[in-house]
Amino acid sequence: MNTSHKPVIIWLLTGCVLIFSMVVIGGITRLTGSGLSITEWNVIMGTLPPMNQDDWNIAFDKYKQSPQFAKVNFTMNVEEFKSIFWWEYIHRLVGRTIGVVFLIPFLWFLLKRKLDVPLIKKLLVLFALGGLQGFLGWFMVASGLVDNPYVSHYRLAIHLITAFFTFAATFWVALDLQYQSTPRTQTSRALQTTTMWLFAVAVLQIIYGAFVAGLHAGKFYTTFPTMDGEWIPQAITTLSPFWRNLTEGTAGVQFIHRILAYVILVLTALLWNVARKQQLSTTQRSGVTAILLSVGVQVTLGIITLLNAAPISLSAIHQAGAFGVFASCVYFIHRLKK
Numbered sequence: 001m002n003t004s005h006k007p008v009i010i011w012l013l014t015g016c017v018l019i020f021s022m023v024v025i026g027g028i029t030r031l032t033g034s035g036l037s038i039t040e041w042n043v044i045m046g047t048l049p050p051m052n053q054d055d056w057n058i059a060f061d062k063y064k065q066s067p068q069f070a071k072v073n074f075t076m077n078v079e080e081f082k083s084i085f086w087w088e089y090i091h092r093l094v095g096r097t098i099g100v101v102f103l104i105p106f107l108w109f110l111l112k113r114k115l116d117v118p119l120i121k122k123l124l125v126l127f128a129l130g131g132l133q134g135f136l137g138w139f140m141v142a143s144g145l146v147d148n149p150y151v152s153h154y155r156l157a158i159h160l161i162t163a164f165f166t167f168a169a170t171f172w173v174a175l176d177l178q179y180q181s182t183p184r185t186q187t188s189r190a191l192q193t194t195t196m197w198l199f200a201v202a203v204l205q206i207i208y209g210a211f212v213a214g215l216h217a218g219k220f221y222t223t224f225p226t227m228d229g230e231w232i233p234q235a236i237t238t239l240s241p242f243w244r245n246l247t248e249g250t251a252g253v254q255f256i257h258r259i260l261a262y263v264i265l266v267l268t269a270l271l272w273n274v275a276r277k278q279q280l281s282t283t284q285r286s287g288v289t290a291i292l293l294s295v296g297v298q299v300t301l302g303i304i305t306l307l308n309a310a311p312i313s314l315s316a317i318h319q320a321g322a323f324g325v326f327a328s329c330v331y332f333i334h335r336l337k338k
Helices: 003-031 053-064 067-071 078-111 117-142 153-178 189-214 243-247 250-275 282-307 312-335
Strands: none
Touching: 003 078, 003 153, 003 189, 003 312, 053 067, 053 078, 078 117, 117 153, 153 189, 153 312, 189 250, 189 312, 243 250, 250 282, 282 312
């Protein structure tokens, strides 16, 4: 590692940790029904929370105009409102913090000439992804402020997967700097292909995880390995046209989520089998180990979360586990020879 890049690497990895925190807090925000508690998007003034009772009453009055209050939380008082407000406020505050943490050190590194032109271009892409993520967050929230008291699970999935890819891009740039002088051992096409398939299915699984969360599908069919005694529940054919069952039906979405978990397990086993027959570098082997451990932990967490009807604590931990699988795949892909 070029020691001159060490501060930049630490900065980027700090951003990765903050993005991870943002996703976990965002998951808790959704699970507690807090995401629609703030009905305005005010980047500057919204940084400060209500400072006195009058401010709280004003914020609560604005919330009363939302469909969620009218159709779901109509018995809520201002003290109960505070409990959901804080999660959404913290979620947005972390988002603002990420912006500050990325911008100020970037300007400092730029002033000190620690960034070359190719790296500057990559960092500008990261800024663009961060801006897009902020827009998508409000785009998601806006879907629950008109008629429906819940955000669109499609928009939720877009918002979530964009956060994962923003993390991946940031992590990738940090890895480029960390290992820029480290040679990569040549690996077989079979290993590279298997890894990419695993990554692709993991991404699809994260999207379906957002569907399950957005539709609260984890609170149904809380048995394993069958779904209330059925391997293929009849309920996956109740909606018309049929494709809606696979993206909008609670039974169909959970069924696909389970199937994808099995596919990931098979691909992980295949990856291990292919990798153990090759001479891999130390970092490549650590990547394989990270994938094996993270997938094993995540599948276990998924089963435990399901059997307990997806409580907030376990659901949040399960979502964090998805980050482990995703980050492990990104790391290993980076360590494979291009």
